[in-house]
Amino acid sequence: xxxxxxxxRVIMDHYKKPRNRGTFDADAVTIAxxxxxxGDRISLQLILDNGTVKDARFTGEGCSISMSSASxxxxxxxxxxxEEALNLADRFSAMVKGEEVEFDEYEDIExxxxxxxxxxxxxxxxxxxNALRKGVEQQ
Numbered sequence: 001x002x003x004x005x006x007x008x009r010v011i012m013d014h015y016k017k018p019r020n021r022g023t024f025d026a027d028a029v030t031i032a033x034x035x036x037x038x039g040d041r042i043s044l045q046l047i048l049d050n051g052t053v054k055d056a057r058f059t060g061e062g063c064s065i066s067m068s069s070a071s072x073x074x075x076x077x078x079x080x081x082x083e084e085a086l087n088l089a090d091r092f093s094a095m096v097k098g099e100e101v102e103f104d105e106y107e108d109i110e111x112x113x114x115x116x117x118x119x120x121x122x123x124x125x126x127x128x129x130n131a132l133r134k135g136v137e138q139q
Contacts, residue, residue, distance in 0.1 A: 010111035014068035031131040040066040044131040053077045070128035076106040089129045
């Protein structure tokens with residue numbers, strides 16, 4: 001199996017079976033963003049506790065890239081400090097812009113590395129991560 005095929009499978013798995021899709025009943029930081037270019041929209045909820053992302057969930061609609069990226073992001077940031085979560089967001093942004101970045105702690109994210117070949121899709125891939133940044137900055 002070629003790497004591109006593997007990456008497509010990972011993306012489609014997160015798209016068809018998103019992790020952490022839903023909302024919280026408890027108080028949560030809620031951030032709503034959209035990508036008017038292709039119609040993606042996301043509502044991200046974060047449970048933050050003592051400088052840590054205790055939990056994360058999302059709802060929204062959009063292309064496979066934006067929704068799988070949101071699924072991957074919510075998995076990757078759970079249990080991370082706010083600084084670590086922002087560092088992940090920075091590394092993700094660098095990766096989708098074509099820089100060499102590894103995600104040893106959560107390898108599924110690397111499936112989106114090919115987005116840099118399609119500049120119009122970068123906004124799709126970074127939508128959830130931009131919501132994360134905005135949520136952390138509200139703290």
